[in-house]
Amino acid sequence: MQLLRRHRYPVAGAALADSLGVSLRTLYRDIAMLQAQGAHIEGAPGLGYVLKPGFLLPPLMFSEEEIEAIVLGSRWVARRTDGALAEAGANALAKIAAVLPSDLRSSLEASTLLIAPGEPLPPTIVDMTVIREAIRAERKLQLSYRDEAGRRSDRVIWPFALGFFDHMRMIVAWCELRDDFRHFRADRIEALTVSETRYPRGRRALLKTWRETTGNR
Missing domain, CATH: 1.10.287 (Helix Hairpins)
Incomplete structure (x- = not known):
């Protein structure tokens, strides 16, 4: 079940059996048993298997x-x-x-694993909830942004990811002004408006390209 949860698309039975260290026959038997117990696993021998979204592990x-x-x-x-x-x-x-x-x-x-206190995060004018909602809806953002040197600029960006660091929060986006990927610190945004316009590429595609071009994994 854990292996299937890691994949959005059907996985060949042979690949699953190899990962689990069992025979293909054992794998088919176990999948049939899980299906009988109510697991929403779709597929068949020779076609691959996928776990339907929404199924929760006990x-x-x-x-x-x-x-x-x-x-x-x-x-x-x-x-x-x-x-x-x-x-x-x-x-x-x-x-x-x-x-x-x-x-x-x-x-x-009773967990004894603790998070040590860090430096206070710089305050932000913008509501981070609004940014997360824009990412989920794949909406463009219009920003008034001030860079490290204090220079102000107006940007239209396609936000597709957020980075949470110990000392700041970063928006990862495609910038229309620079025609390239850019990173924007949330605490340097002076004003923000969510556009009704959806950006033309999906956020997953943008994230994939950003990872490929920047080496971020």
């Missing part, structure tokens, strides 16, 4: 280390992002805790 599938990773990630989000994301992280953690068996819930509540 809470019993979490190991103690996976729970610690979830708690640690939630605590980092609470400290180093904005209020809306911090609240969402806390809500997600509460939902997970509510359905965990008692022994695993105790592990979650």
